[in-house]
Amino acid sequence: MQTFEANDDGPLLAPIELTSRRFWIFAGALLTIGLWGAFAWWTQLRRGLSVTGLNAPVFWGLYITNFVFFIGISHAGTLISAILRLAHAEWRRSITRAAEVITVLVLFFGMGCVILDLGRPDRVLNVLRSGNFTSPLLWDVTSVACYLTASTIYLFLPLIPDIAILRDRMPSRRWLYRPLALGWTGTEKQVRRLDRAIAVMAVIVIPIAVSVHTVVSWVFAMTVQPMWHSTIFGPYFVVGAIFSGIGAIIIAMAIIRKAYHLEQYLKPIHFNNLGLLLLVMCLLWFYFTFAEFLTTYYGGEPMHMLVFLSKTEGKFSPLFWTMVVTCFVIPFVLLANRRTRTQIWGTVAASISVEIGMWLERFLIVVPSLSNPRIPLTAPSYVPSWVEWSLFAAFVSMFILLYAVFTKFFPIVSIWEIREGREHSVSEVTTRVLSYLPEAANE
Amino acid sequence: MARWGMVIDLDRCTACQACVVACQVENNIPVAGQSDSDRGRGISWIRLAPFNEGEHGTRPGLRLVPIPCMHCEKPPCTKVCPVKATSIGKEGIVAQVYARCIGCRYCTTACPYTVRRFNWKLPEWPDPMGEGLSPDVSVRPRGVVEKCSFCHHRLQNARDKAAIEGRALRDGDYMPACVESCPAEAMFFGDLDDPRSVVTRLEAGPRAFRLLEELGTKPKVIYLSKGESGADV
Numbered sequence: 001m002q003t004f005e006a007n008d009d010g011p012l013l014a015p016i017e018l019t020s021r022r023f024w025i026f027a028g029a030l031l032t033i034g035l036w037g038a039f040a041w042w043t044q045l046r047r048g049l050s051v052t053g054l055n056a057p058v059f060w061g062l063y064i065t066n067f068v069f070f071i072g073i074s075h076a077g078t079l080i081s082a083i084l085r086l087a088h089a090e091w092r093r094s095i096t097r098a099a100e101v102i103t104v105l106v107l108f109f110g111m112g113c114v115i116l117d118l119g120r121p122d123r124v125l126n127v128l129r130s131g132n133f134t135s136p137l138l139w140d141v142t143s144v145a146c147y148l149t150a151s152t153i154y155l156f157l158p159l160i161p162d163i164a165i166l167r168d169r170m171p172s173r174r175w176l177y178r179p180l181a182l183g184w185t186g187t188e189k190q191v192r193r194l195d196r197a198i199a200v201m202a203v204i205v206i207p208i209a210v211s212v213h214t215v216v217s218w219v220f221a222m223t224v225q226p227m228w229h230s231t232i233f234g235p236y237f238v239v240g241a242i243f244s245g246i247g248a249i250i251i252a253m254a255i256i257r258k259a260y261h262l263e264q265y266l267k268p269i270h271f272n273n274l275g276l277l278l279l280v281m282c283l284l285w286f287y288f289t290f291a292e293f294l295t296t297y298y299g300g301e302p303m304h305m306l307v308f309l310s311k312t313e314g315k316f317s318p319l320f321w322t323m324v325v326t327c328f329v330i331p332f333v334l335l336a337n338r339r340t341r342t343q344i345w346g347t348v349a350a351s352i353s354v355e356i357g358m359w360l361e362r363f364l365i366v367v368p369s370l371s372n373p374r375i376p377l378t379a380p381s382y383v384p385s386w387v388e389w390s391l392f393a394a395f396v397s398m399f400i401l402l403y404a405v406f407t408k409f410f411p412i413v414s415i416w417e418i419r420e421g422r423e424h425s426v427s428e429v430t431t432r433v434l435s436y437l438p439e440a441a442n443e
Numbered sequence: 444m445a446r447w448g449m450v451i452d453l454d455r456c457t458a459c460q461a462c463v464v465a466c467q468v469e470n471n472i473p474v475a476g477q478s479d480s481d482r483g484r485g486i487s488w489i490r491l492a493p494f495n496e497g498e499h500g501t502r503p504g505l506r507l508v509p510i511p512c513m514h515c516e517k518p519p520c521t522k523v524c525p526v527k528a529t530s531i532g533k534e535g536i537v538a539q540v541y542a543r544c545i546g547c548r549y550c551t552t553a554c555p556y557t558v559r560r561f562n563w564k565l566p567e568w569p570d571p572m573g574e575g576l577s578p579d580v581s582v583r584p585r586g587v588v589e590k591c592s593f594c595h596h597r598l599q600n601a602r603d604k605a606a607i608e609g610r611a612l613r614d615g616d617y618m619p620a621c622v623e624s625c626p627a628e629a630m631f632f633g634d635l636d637d638p639r640s641v642v643t644r645l646e647a648g649p650r651a652f653r654l655l656e657e658l659g660t661k662p663k664v665i666y667l668s669k670g671e672s673g674a675d676v
């Protein structure tokens with residue numbers, strides 16, 4: 001059996017204890033984009049949604065696209081981490097935290113997109129005051145609120161032992177870590193309780209995560225509009241969400257690995273394993289897309305065909321075929337090929353391609369259906385304005401900034417889980433594997 | 444209780460758009476300038492939608508059909524509103540509460556007839572039109588959705604009048620501005636539950652049809668198809 005040297009996991013604490021000049025420059029750049037976005041939002045508040053490129057009938061555009069996209073990204077973190085934890089996938093240990101943070105942070109930006117889209121953001125509390133539960137938007141508010149709560153708890157629980165480590169190491173930040181550590185000392189009883197709590201949350205979080213994106217899809221599917229009113233939308237959106245979410249985890253991991261020199265913790269094998277999951281989602285995505293489009297085409301209802309053709313050969317066709325290439329062709333080639341998948345650049349390139357493709361997919365769900373109303377209405381094509389693009393850029397930047405700030409306060413790779421892996425799991429897994437074998441004694 | 448409905452005879456309609464103009468004036472609908480209209484930001488509660496007619500190449504033509512809010516019996520728009528800012532009343536009129544609407548535009552995308560409009564900016568009128576606004580109809584703020592109300596304020600007045608006269612409201616007590624203005628007399632309005640009303644008689648006729656009937660929205664705007672002479676009017 002292999003043995004491990006004692007290790008204090010110093011590299012995992014380094015980002016918290018030291019902040020380089022490069023970090024400040026990076027944060028400054030992100031903040032600048034964020035401020036530009038604030039200016040764009042102020043412009044929109046002052047002059048109303050007339051500063052967007054929206055019109056009648058394209059009442060929804062970039063904001064709603066981004067809403068679906070961001071909520072989709074939020075999927076992977078908690079869901080993947082929960083599944084890997086429940087499946088006792090040992091390679092999860094160094095990636096779960098990085099994934100869970102994505103979920104919690106990006107949810108805020110997803111909901112933020114809806115606020116941006118409101119004509120009367122000042123009245124948003126009407127949703128609580130006189131909520132109408134027949135509206136899928138209300139279902140959305142409810143399930144996103146549940147998801148945010150559950151995934152915050154699910155992020156926080158495994159953080160507790162690490163916070164205790166920091167509490168003991170960094171007296172200058174005791175004010176922050178002491179209350180958050182909840183008196184953790186690592187007694188056997190505490191460990192047992194924590195393990196249970198994490199396991200329970202992992203089970204609870206999975207159905208909530210699935211519900212979130214299902215409900216997002218129902219915002220569209222519950223209307224009778226062509227190519228929205230589809231029973232496949234729930235699972236289709238969930239698959240797309242996990243697909244784009246895994247891509248986001250891979251990109252985040254690659255950046256963390258480079259920036260904080262965590263090559264020892266985030267190894268090519270981690271990228272390879274996530275790459276395999278991404279490949280599975282890529283094939284599922286293709287299957288769903290194919291099923292959806294073939295059904296529409298074969299049925300050939302004129303109204304549906306209008307939307308269908310505007311995607312496949314009309315004015316949205318450049319975007320549509322780019323989507324097919326970036327969501328399927330590129331990632332499939334890169335990930336099905338062992339030579340490229342086992343390289344970090346290979347999985348990262350596939351992930352970037354998937355992000356572009358999935359964003360286009362969301363755009364192509366929202367805009368073409370609205371652009372082809374059943375009762376003709378002449379209007380110019382929807383072209384997003386600078387305000388919409390700026391707010392998109394600002395949201396992405398602020399998300400990255402908050403993520404970076406998180407890594408400055410908490411270890412982005414779970415220290416205690418790595419230690420636990422080193423100290424217990426190796427023998428545990430050996431026993432487990434042995435128990436599968438025919439020569440093992442029956443219990 | 445009345446169930447208000449409208450009948451539009453496509454045989455008589457000349458697509459003159461008098462209804463559109465009457466509605467703009469009656470309901471204090473802001474005037475979009477050239478650039479806003481070009482950007483698809485104009486507001487009107489009734490529009491003439493161009494339908495292609497005839498097979499390609501054989502009998503090309505365009506038919507213009509007036510499209511107000513259909514005041515669906517089963518409106519897809521009211522279900523999706525997250526704040527109950529739009530709802531169907533006892534007399535079947537689908538109303539919009541401007542003071543509560545959060546401007547999410549879910550109703551506008553859910554309406555299969557695309558008749559709802561959004562206030563992209565503050566309402567504007569060229570001088571001196573802004574001074575002649577109707578006191579009966581509230582001017583909408585920026586950021587909310589509006590649509591045809593079947594001239595709800597007229598119904599209100601009719602109801603008051605009936606109350607003063609000490610009788611129940613009945614068919615013929617009121618009609619929306621578009622119906623009143625139609626020079627071709629192609630539009631009819633009344634109580635669809637009253638067996639003796641003109642609209643009920645027309646609704647039962649052979650030419651009557653509804654738009655997108657297959658969606659099950661049960662519109663209360665009924666069309667009379669073109670082609671067979673209007674003997675049944």
Ligand code: SF4
Pocket residue numbers: 511512513514515518519520521537553554555556557558559590660
């Ligand atoms: S026509 Fe549209 S706006 Fe009018 S009631 Fe029907 S769904 Fe609602």
Ligand code: SF4
Pocket residue numbers: 523524525526527528529543544545546547548549550551587588
């Ligand atoms: S735009 Fe207003 S009326 Fe329409 S769904 Fe949203 S809140 Fe309701």
